[in-house]
Amino acid sequence: MYAGGVMYLSLIGMSGVGKSSWSIKLAEIGFRHYCCDDLIKIKLAPELTGSDGTMMELGEWMGFPYESQYKERESQYLTYEIEVLTEILGILESCGKQVDENVVIDTTGSVIYTGEESLKRLRRCTTIVHFSTPPEVQGQMLKTYLANQRPVLWREFFNKEPNETFEDAMARCYPRLLISRERLYERYAGVAIDYYRLNQEGFGVFEFLKDIHA
Numbered sequence: 001m002y003a004g005g006v007m008y009l010s011l012i013g014m015s016g017v018g019k020s021s022w023s024i025k026l027a028e029i030g031f032r033h034y035c036c037d038d039l040i041k042i043k044l045a046p047e048l049t050g051s052d053g054t055m056m057e058l059g060e061w062m063g064f065p066y067e068s069q070y071k072e073r074e075s076q077y078l079t080y081e082i083e084v085l086t087e088i089l090g091i092l093e094s095c096g097k098q099v100d101e102n103v104v105i106d107t108t109g110s111v112i113y114t115g116e117e118s119l120k121r122l123r124r125c126t127t128i129v130h131f132s133t134p135p136e137v138q139g140q141m142l143k144t145y146l147a148n149q150r151p152v153l154w155r156e157f158f159n160k161e162p163n164e165t166f167e168d169a170m171a172r173c174y175p176r177l178l179i180s181r182e183r184l185y186e187r188y189a190g191v192a193i194d195y196y197r198l199n200q201e202g203f204g205v206f207e208f209l210k211d212i213h214a
Helices: 017-030 038-046 058-062 070-095 118-126 135-145 166-188 205-213
Strands: 008-013 032-035 103-106 127-132 193-194
Touching: 008 017, 017 032, 017 103, 017 193, 017 205, 032 038, 038 070, 038 103, 058 070, 070 118, 103 166, 127 166, 135 166, 193 205
Parallel strands: 008 103, 008 127, 032 103, 127 193
Antiparallel strands: none
């Protein structure tokens, strides 16, 4: 168990940068773990459950920004995301770090759309750790995304030009979304750890915590 003093951490960054795997590593050394995505899925369970009891994948339910149901479901997802974050922050604020327990919040990539007040509360309650991605890594993220497209809150960053295919539109718009999000992550973060540091050989959970303390 980590014994370096009580820490409340929030991990932010794009989907696929390693937030979930690092939050699990922290949970393994005693941090209480809140996974926002899992908690949102619980709230969405009635929407994801078919008449035969089978569960639809979140990505299948949300769909893509060129589909008719997308905007409504994007809004519904964000509403639940705000609810989940509000509930977690309420718990942390009521504790006031009086409980001798470390906490890590594994946020979604869209946490920066939950509103100024929510993000200010998150900064007051936790140390926000940004998993930053340099431009060349963003290029690889685009290739990965196009090969295996996942649900994303586009927030008006998707548009299709005349005579452009949907695939080409997504390939053009996704880098713009990444750049915009990186700026917002940087704005709210208290600490940044970049991709190369996180993937450096021998860089483990205790080195991770030392970097946050530095």
